[in-house]
Amino acid sequence: MQRRQLIQTMVAGSAVGVLGLTAGCASTGGATGPKVVVVGGGYGGATTAKYVRMWSDYRIDVTLVEPNAAFVSCPISNLVLGGSKTMADITTPYDNLTRRHGVRMVRDSVTTIDPDKRVVRLASGTELTYDRLILSPGVDFMWESLPGMAKPGAQDRVLHSWKAGPQTVALRRQLEAMPDGGVYALAIPLAPYRCPPGPYERACQVAHYFSKAKPRSKVLILDANDDVTSKGPLFKKAWADRYKGIVEYRPKHTAVDVDASTNTLKFEFNDDVKATVLNVIPSMRAGDIAVKSGLATANKRWCEVDFLTHESRAAKNVHVLGDSIQIAPGMPKSGHMANQHGKTCAAAVVALLTGGQPNAVPIYNNTCYSFVSDEDVVHVASVHRYDPTQKTMLTVPGSGGVSSAANELEGRYAWSWALNIWADTLA
Amino acid sequence: MKPWVKWGAVCVLGVGLHQASAQADPLQVRSWAAGCANCHGTAGIAQPGMESLAGVPREELAKKLLDFKAGRKPATIMHQLVKGYTDDELQQLAAYFAALKK
Numbered sequence: 001m002q003r004r005q006l007i008q009t010m011v012a013g014s015a016v017g018v019l020g021l022t023a024g025c026a027s028t029g030g031a032t033g034p035k036v037v038v039v040g041g042g043y044g045g046a047t048t049a050k051y052v053r054m055w056s057d058y059r060i061d062v063t064l065v066e067p068n069a070a071f072v073s074c075p076i077s078n079l080v081l082g083g084s085k086t087m088a089d090i091t092t093p094y095d096n097l098t099r100r101h102g103v104r105m106v107r108d109s110v111t112t113i114d115p116d117k118r119v120v121r122l123a124s125g126t127e128l129t130y131d132r133l134i135l136s137p138g139v140d141f142m143w144e145s146l147p148g149m150a151k152p153g154a155q156d157r158v159l160h161s162w163k164a165g166p167q168t169v170a171l172r173r174q175l176e177a178m179p180d181g182g183v184y185a186l187a188i189p190l191a192p193y194r195c196p197p198g199p200y201e202r203a204c205q206v207a208h209y210f211s212k213a214k215p216r217s218k219v220l221i222l223d224a225n226d227d228v229t230s231k232g233p234l235f236k237k238a239w240a241d242r243y244k245g246i247v248e249y250r251p252k253h254t255a256v257d258v259d260a261s262t263n264t265l266k267f268e269f270n271d272d273v274k275a276t277v278l279n280v281i282p283s284m285r286a287g288d289i290a291v292k293s294g295l296a297t298a299n300k301r302w303c304e305v306d307f308l309t310h311e312s313r314a315a316k317n318v319h320v321l322g323d324s325i326q327i328a329p330g331m332p333k334s335g336h337m338a339n340q341h342g343k344t345c346a347a348a349v350v351a352l353l354t355g356g357q358p359n360a361v362p363i364y365n366n367t368c369y370s371f372v373s374d375e376d377v378v379h380v381a382s383v384h385r386y387d388p389t390q391k392t393m394l395t396v397p398g399s400g401g402v403s404s405a406a407n408e409l410e411g412r413y414a415w416s417w418a419l420n421i422w423a424d425t426l427a
Numbered sequence: 428m429k430p431w432v433k434w435g436a437v438c439v440l441g442v443g444l445h446q447a448s449a450q451a452d453p454l455q456v457r458s459w460a461a462g463c464a465n466c467h468g469t470a471g472i473a474q475p476g477m478e479s480l481a482g483v484p485r486e487e488l489a490k491k492l493l494d495f496k497a498g499r500k501p502a503t504i505m506h507q508l509v510k511g512y513t514d515d516e517l518q519q520l521a522a523y524f525a526a527l528k529k
Binding site (some may be wrong): 044054204336338343362363367385398400412414415416417 | 451452454457458462465467469473474475477480503504507508510516527
């Protein structure tokens with residue numbers, strides 16, 4: 001029988017790490033308060049970890065389990081592909097969550113969840129007990145929808161670059177190595193997927209790079225959807241005005257297979273397309289741990305939650321947020337939205353663990369900026385309010401909208417948005 | 428008796444007005460305000476390039492938000508976002524940020 005290493009021993013072992021905090025923060029060192037385990041250090045999970053600590057006056061013990069050493073932002077990562085930002089620009093360490101907020105970081109991943117015993121087991125074999133578990137595992141890909149991608153080496157050659165990190169760097173290298181006159185093809189899955197306008201922004205960024213460095217090259221967008229899913233007229237205007245002769249948009253192209261050895265994309269109804277650089281964003285679903293744990297009850301893909309608390313509809317004391325959830329109508333899967341989920345969830349978890357009531361009227365705003373060049377930006381915004389009758393978040397009629405045209409002022413606001421949300425999530 | 432009745436009515440009216448502008452749970456307002464932090468910073472202290480909201484006088488911030496909503500003040504995005512909130516919610520948000528330390 002394996003000995004269980006429970007969180008109490010970890011708390012004792014890491015007490016030194018907590019000593020540097022203020023008196024209020026250090027009060028968690030005794031491990032007598034309620035325990036929250038957060039899984040996933042992206043926009044959703046990191047925000048929740050920080051705000052549970054802040055809003056419990058540092059009385060609730062928070063452990064954040066994340067396999068990556070640092071946070072790498074998906075928003076702005078398309079600018080690394082375009083060449084105007086670097087990986088360093090989009091990378092933030094987790095140090096401040098520990099130093100300023102007393103969040104205990106565990107660099108590991110969760111392999112199983114036992115909601116009856118309220119224990120998660122990590123890849124290292126460590127077990128963590130919790131009073132409330134918060135899952136923000138993002139998305140994983142439905143590789144089964146593209147059988148050829150299972151062949152050895154296929155996923156190294158045909159990249160998704162839809163999780164910022166090594167694949168962002170690798171795709172940039174492929175674009176740099178591509179001879180002028182080549183074709184970059186981008187396959188977009190049917191909605192819903194992470195970041196609705198992201199693929200179209202990516203097309204703009206690659207086209208921007210080509211227009212400067214490889215003007216005879218093409219960007220070919222192969223979209224499974226009937227039309228551009230977000231900011232359509234604004235993106236189409238950018239392609240027509242700024243990238244005429246470079247960008248070609250083909251809707252209703254559902255990719256069904258990839259031959260990575262020849263960079264060929266196969267479709268349900270259309271002719272094969274061969275590209276110099278092939279970038280395939282596969283269909284996606286809730287992160288593996290959520291699916292494996294039986295939480296993805298909507299179409300076996302997404303996790304249904306109570307929008308007042310983000311508690312799973314399938315497991316008690318387990319909360320799910322971010323891109324993994326079954327979205328409410330009109331709610332995008334975005335980092336901004338995951339941060340907003342995190343705050344609603346954090347407030348509810350603090351209330352539930354301290355004898356309070358969760359807030360009755362959650363309101364989320366969504367602000368999404370897309371760079372159509374290295375400077376000019378278009379936005380889409382919306383506000384979502386809890387509807388007690390329908391028990392879901394509904395877009396407030398008359399709220400939100402898009403930019404009237406791409407502009408440089410919003411380019412500056414977009415970069416400031418990034419600096420602010422990174423600080424709000426991680427510092 | 429009459430003055431007492433009158434005084435009582437004033438009191439009730441006063442309480443009513445007070446409640447109309449402070450009906451939401453303070454923790455609810457705190458959560459709404461946290462929704463602004465994505466752009467305007469945790470606890471209203473913004474990173475470079477964006478306005479901080481902490482410590483802005485209540486009347487000034489409330490006027491600004493209501494002017495965005497009514498279309499009296501031009502904006503890139505704020506005129507679209509404030510339409511998701513009632514006037515009363517905007518007033519409460521202004522009061523919340525006004526009370527935060529700069």
